[in-house]
Amino acid sequence: MSEPLEDWLILSADSVNLAGLKVLVVDDDPDSRDLVAFLLEEYGIEVIVVASALEALKTLASVQPDILLCDIGMPDMDGYMLMRQIRGLPPEQGGQIPAIALTAYAGESNQQQALKAGFQRHLAKPVEPMDVIAVIVELTKK
8 A cells, every 4th residue: 555644744735746637526516526626726736527427427538637536425326336337448538547536425334335446545525635635646646
């Protein structure tokens, strides 16, 4: 496993250059989407926001984001089902995109379910902004 989040405590917008990175944010809650988008944009990240898993699938291939941040509890298709569909796609259509589950489902079983579905990381809401940035840095430095 990689370094713990505590090793990334000093991640100011001045010390971390994430400019040029594209992140697709999937969340049915407009306030959550706006908050995450604002946070990421402070670090120079290009943010694409969508409100559903179906929109995410349509957007994924055309936008080709570097990272996916996805809520789990969404109507119609939840984040687990979305991630399983994405992992079934070829790499050029986004099938291998690094993915972070951002969810109110915070239990150990929820984390295991997220990882099993294909997410690399699971962060429980309310999430600390620095934790999100730390995980993005971790997933993009590989």
